[in-house]
Structure formats: structure tokens, C-alpha cells
Amino acid sequence: MAVGSGERAIFWYGCNMTRHGEVIRATTRLLEAVGIEAVTTGGPASCCGSPKDANARINEGMARRTVQAFNATGRETVVTWCPSCHMNMQDSMAPVTPTNFETVHVTEMLHARREALRPLLTRPVPARVLLHGHLGFHGRVPVNGLVPDLLRLIPGLDLVEHPYRAPGHMCSSLTGVPGVPGVPGALADAQRATLAAMAETGADTLCTIFHSCHRENVGLEQNHPVKVVNWVHLLAWSAGWEAEDGYKAMRNAADPRAALGEALVEAAGEVPFARLVEPELRKPPPV
Amino acid sequence: MSLADHIRHESARLAALCTACGDCVRACPMTPYAPGVADAEPGAVAAGMVEVLRDGSGTPEARAWIAACTRSGVCTPACPEGIDPAFMLRLATWRAKGALGDAPLIAVKEDTQFSPKVKAFARLTLTEEEQAQWL
Numbered sequence: 001m002a003v004g005s006g007e008r009a010i011f012w013y014g015c016n017m018t019r020h021g022e023v024i025r026a027t028t029r030l031l032e033a034v035g036i037e038a039v040t041t042g043g044p045a046s047c048c049g050s051p052k053d054a055n056a057r058i059n060e061g062m063a064r065r066t067v068q069a070f071n072a073t074g075r076e077t078v079v080t081w082c083p084s085c086h087m088n089m090q091d092s093m094a095p096v097t098p099t100n101f102e103t104v105h106v107t108e109m110l111h112a113r114r115e116a117l118r119p120l121l122t123r124p125v126p127a128r129v130l131l132h133g134h135l136g137f138h139g140r141v142p143v144n145g146l147v148p149d150l151l152r153l154i155p156g157l158d159l160v161e162h163p164y165r166a167p168g169h170m171c172s173s174l175t176g177v178p179g180v181p182g183v184p185g186a187l188a189d190a191q192r193a194t195l196a197a198m199a200e201t202g203a204d205t206l207c208t209i210f211h212s213c214h215r216e217n218v219g220l221e222q223n224h225p226v227k228v229v230n231w232v233h234l235l236a237w238s239a240g241w242e243a244e245d246g247y248k249a250m251r252n253a254a255d256p257r258a259a260l261g262e263a264l265v266e267a268a269g270e271v272p273f274a275r276l277v278e279p280e281l282r283k284p285p286p287v
Numbered sequence: 288m289s290l291a292d293h294i295r296h297e298s299a300r301l302a303a304l305c306t307a308c309g310d311c312v313r314a315c316p317m318t319p320y321a322p323g324v325a326d327a328e329p330g331a332v333a334a335g336m337v338e339v340l341r342d343g344s345g346t347p348e349a350r351a352w353i354a355a356c357t358r359s360g361v362c363t364p365a366c367p368e369g370i371d372p373a374f375m376l377r378l379a380t381w382r383a384k385g386a387l388g389d390a391p392l393i394a395v396k397e398d399t400q401f402s403p404k405v406k407a408f409a410r411l412t413l414t415e416e417e418q419a420q421w422l
Contacts (some may be wrong), residue, residue, distance in 0.1 A: 013404075013421075015401070015405045016405060016407035016408075018405050018406070018408045018412060018422075019412060020412065021409075021410045021411075021412030021413045021417065022412070024417075024421065025417070026411070040420070040421045041421060041422075042421060042422070043405055043406065043421070043422035044401075044402040044405055044406065044422075045422060049290075049399045050399065051398065051402075052397070053380070053381060053384055053386060053394045053397075054384040054385050054386055054391065054397055055385075056289070056291040056294060056381065056385060056386040056387055056388075057289075057290075057291070058289045059290055059386065060289060060290035060291070063290070068300065076404070087358070088307045091374060091377065092294075093292060095288070095293055096288055096289065096290050096293050099377060135316065135359040135360060135361050136340045136357065136358045136359045136360040136361075136373075137358070137359075137360070137364060139361075139373075140360070143370055167316040167317055167357050167359045168317075168358060169357065169358040169359070169360065170358030173357035173358055173408050174357055182357075182396065183317065183354075183357060184320070185320065186317070186320050186357070204387065216290045246411070246412050247412070248412070253364060264410075264411055267410045267411070268408075268410045268411050269410070271408060272403055272404070272406075272407035273407060275400075276403055276404040276407050277407050277408065277411070278310055278405070280404075283358065
């Protein structure tokens with residue numbers, strides 16, 4: 001069976017991807033471009049349950065609700081973005097609540113149909129790019145090979161090779177969930193090794209694969225002469241689509257509140273912005 | 288089947304297959320971040336992890352190793368028995384966090400403001416129409 005044989009799919013972007021609206025938007029458009037008619041969904045209402053890993057009963061309830069909602073759509077394929085969601089679907093969600101869909105990672109889906117992308121990617125994106133790869137998840141879905149293949153479709157882009165792979169399956173596994181410490185020192189060590197790999201290869205651009213890696217690494221631009229982009233940004237720019245990195249603009253602004261403007265702060269809610277958003281945006285980068 | 292039953296069943300199945308040879312510990316890139324593990328015998332650390340899968344509390348080194356797991360997954364191809372240590376560690380993490388109702392054996396990293404934060408960011412990056420359709 002072909003990868004993601006269903007042409008009617010759910011694009012399940014996960015939870016923390018809401019920081020990256022333009023990536024959700026561009027990914028939905030990329031799926032459409034390769035012939036996948038996708039319903040886009042995510043956020044707390046479509047949770048894999050992992051935020052409640054310390055309580056199996058609550059975790060199961062959240063996960064079951066998500067699987068049942070996906071089953072009810074009758075769609076044959078769920079296209080995942082988040083590696084945690086993907087692994088949880090396969091390891092704990094589907095075994096507990098049987099699914100009537102196939103789970104396929106977005107990189108697999110686009111890679112299998114990459115010839116449909118080629119005619120779209122006409123605009124050169126001049127950059128010397130190092131892929132930000134992790135050791136984990138690649139054993140499940142070979143993302144460290146699939147994403148480079150997609151990037152090679154972009155004219156003007158020079159992809160460098162380096163063997164370094166950060167531990168974990170994405171950077172949130174090193175740093176913990178936002179606001180909650182993970183493994184002390186691990187993210188800083190990984191970032192130092194990444195910067196060393198960029199210097200060694202002469203790369204000027206770091207290309208993240210996952211959202212939490214992007215979230216944790218855009219701050220490198222504050223102290224180092226590098227650019228940090230996501231692979232979806234690069235594909236979108238080559239297609240001529242608007243895909244400004246909204247999170248990076250917030251994260252690297254001297255004054256995030258001023259950069260966003262009062263209207264957006266008001267839309268987020270003054271209290272949630274001050275208590276939940278602003279501390280993350282003002283957090284000093286680890287290196 | 289409940290998730291708790293799934294965790295119990297898979298824990299017992301994989302614990303029975305594991306020989307605690309320690310190759311998974313040797314392969315792990317996170318042992319420098321797990322206090323005591325670098326100086327411990329790898330097989331003993333693996334045995335401690337298996338003990339957690341069997342309703343035990345494990346050794347301090349095993350608990351440190353479980354807490355430092357970031358799902359790198361390199362333990363799985365390193366396993367000479369062809370079982371799945373990465374999933375064993377996932378199961379051990381659930382158990383060590385107290386997912387089955389026991390007292391936690393490791394620090395629980397839970398963001399109690401997770402959902403409000405996800406929604407707050409959505410209001411900053413998605414249009415109202417996108418929020419209505421995509422959340």
C-alpha cells in the first residue's frame with residue numbers, strides 16, 4: 001500500500017504548534033498541493049494525552065476522545081506533525097482505542113508525493129543549510145533523510161552534511177515542557193554542538209524539523225550569526241507563499257509586547273499573555 | 288482495554304523478555320545527565336528499570352536513568368534480544384510518574400497551564416476563522 005493511500009485526511013498538528021500559525025497554514029497548503037484534502041485540527045481538544053502522563057486515567061480519557069473524533073470523520077489517514085503525537089498514537093492510543101485510520105507522518109506523506117511539489121518550488125532560496133536532526137523518532141519515521149530530500153527540491157539551497165544528531169526525539173524532550181525544567185544542561189549542550197556543526201560546515205542557516213526544536217532554537221539568533229528556519233518555511237518561500245515566522249519575531253523582539261501590539265495582546269488576553277506567553281518569550285536563550 | 292491495563296500488560300511482557308544485559312544503557316546518550324549511572328554497572332541499571340516495570344521501585348540509578356530518558360531510541364537497535372527498550376523506558380516513565388496511582392518515583396514534569404498557554408498562543412498566531420476551524 002502506498003504511503004498514506006487515503007486522499008481524504010486529517011492533518012493533526014498537535015498542541016504546541018499553535019505558536020506557529022504560518023507553519024500550520026503552509027503545511028495544510030502543501031498537503032493540498034500534493035492532492036491531499038485535509039481537515040486541519042489540533043489544540044487541547046485533539047490531545048494525545050501526554051500532558052497528563054502522570055495519570056493514566058486522565059491521559060486515556062483525553063486520548064480516547066481524540067481517537068473517537070478522528071474515527072467519526074471516516075477519513076482514512078491521519079497525517080501527524082508532532083513526533084510525540086505520532087508515537088503516542090501508535091504506542092498507546094490505538095492499542096487502547098482501536099482506530100479506523102492509518103497514521104502517517106507529514107514528512108512521509110509529502111516525500112512520497114514530492115514530484116507534485118517540484119513544479120511549485122521555483123523561487124530560489126539562497127542559504128547554506130544544516131538540518132537540525134535528532135536521534136529519536138528517526139528510527140520510527142526516517143525524518144533525517146526525508147526532510148533533506150524535500151529541501152533538495154528547492155533551487156539555490158545548499159544542504160550541508162554533518163553527522164551530529166541531538167539526543168531525544170525533539171528539543172522539548174531535553175528542555176521539558178514550556179515552563180517546566182527537563183534534563184538540566186542537555187539543551188545547552190545540544191545547542192553548543194549544533195553551533196559547532198554549523199561552524200564546521202560553514203552553514204549559515206539551521207533548519208529545524210519539529211516545532212519544539214524551532215521554539216527552542218530561534219533564540220540562537222539573539223547571540224549568534226545564524227538564521228533558524230523550519231523546513232516548511234523554506235518550502236513555502238520557494239513556492240512564493242507568505243510564511244513569515246511569527247514566533248521568531250515575538251521571541252527575538254526586545255519588547256515582545258510592543259512588537260505584537262496591544263490589539264494582539266488583548267486578543268490573547270492580558271492575564272494569559274502576562275502570565276503564560278510573555279515569560280516564555282523573554283526567557284534568555286541557553287547559549 | 289484501559290491505558291492502565293495496556294501499561295501493565297506491556298510492562299509484564301517486555302520485562303519477561305529482558306535479560307538485563309545492559310547494552311541499552313551503554314548505547315544511551317543521556318547517561319551523562321543521569322546521576323550515578325556512569326559509575327554503575329549497566330546491567331544493574333537495566334535490571335533496576337525492569338524492576339520498575341514489575342511494580343518495584345528500582346534503584347536510584349535506574350530511576351535517574353528513567354528520568355533522563357528523552358526518547359532518543361538508540362537503545363532499541365542496540366538490544367541483542369530484539370525487544371524494544373525505548374518502549375520499556377516509556378512504560379517505566381509512566382509507572383515512575385505514578386500513572387497507575389502509586390506514589391511517583393521521579394519528579395513529575397507537568398505544566399498545569401498547558402491548555403491555556405496553547406490557546407493563548409493560538410489567539411496570537413491564528414485568525415478567528417482558523418481558530419474556529421482548527422482548534
